[in-house]
Amino acid sequence: MIAPVTSFYAGLLALLFIYLSYRVIARRYAARVSIGAGGDPALERAARVQANCAEYAPMALLLMLLAETSHLPFWAMHLAGLTLLIGRSLHAYGVSQQKENFRFRSAGMTMTFLVLAALALFLIVRALVYAL
Numbered sequence: 001m002i003a004p005v006t007s008f009y010a011g012l013l014a015l016l017f018i019y020l021s022y023r024v025i026a027r028r029y030a031a032r033v034s035i036g037a038g039g040d041p042a043l044e045r046a047a048r049v050q051a052n053c054a055e056y057a058p059m060a061l062l063l064m065l066l067a068e069t070s071h072l073p074f075w076a077m078h079l080a081g082l083t084l085l086i087g088r089s090l091h092a093y094g095v096s097q098q099k100e101n102f103r104f105r106s107a108g109m110t111m112t113f114l115v116l117a118a119l120a121l122f123l124i125v126r127a128l129v130y131a132l
Helices: 004-031 041-069 074-096 102-131
Strands: none
Touching: 004 041, 004 074, 041 074, 041 102, 074 102
16 A cells, blocks of 8 residues: 555654654653653653654544545545645644744644544545445
8 A cells, every 4th residue: 555645744744743852852852750740841841742642643643544545536635735844834833832932733723623624534435436
């Protein structure tokens, strides 16, 4: 099974996740905290940003893989992948700010949910059509 579009965005999202993980590690080192947040608000925020990416990106990538192997058009796959990548980046940026900008957070989550919903609906319809 070859899924070049999903592979491309999985690679980019993995790089984003590595960057977010590095920020957690660096903050842990600076705050001298090995487990939890140790009462450090910046560490808690960095850890939540990383965890949020870990919570949403895998499901979206799974749906992308299923959609790509179900022959969702190339342009729609790239639209989904780019929207997901931008959404995850906006969310990470918004939540990372000490004085959080809810517009970035909200836009990021909206974009992520749109991708999840659109791909889920495509796959449901595709499965029903295939079953009939």
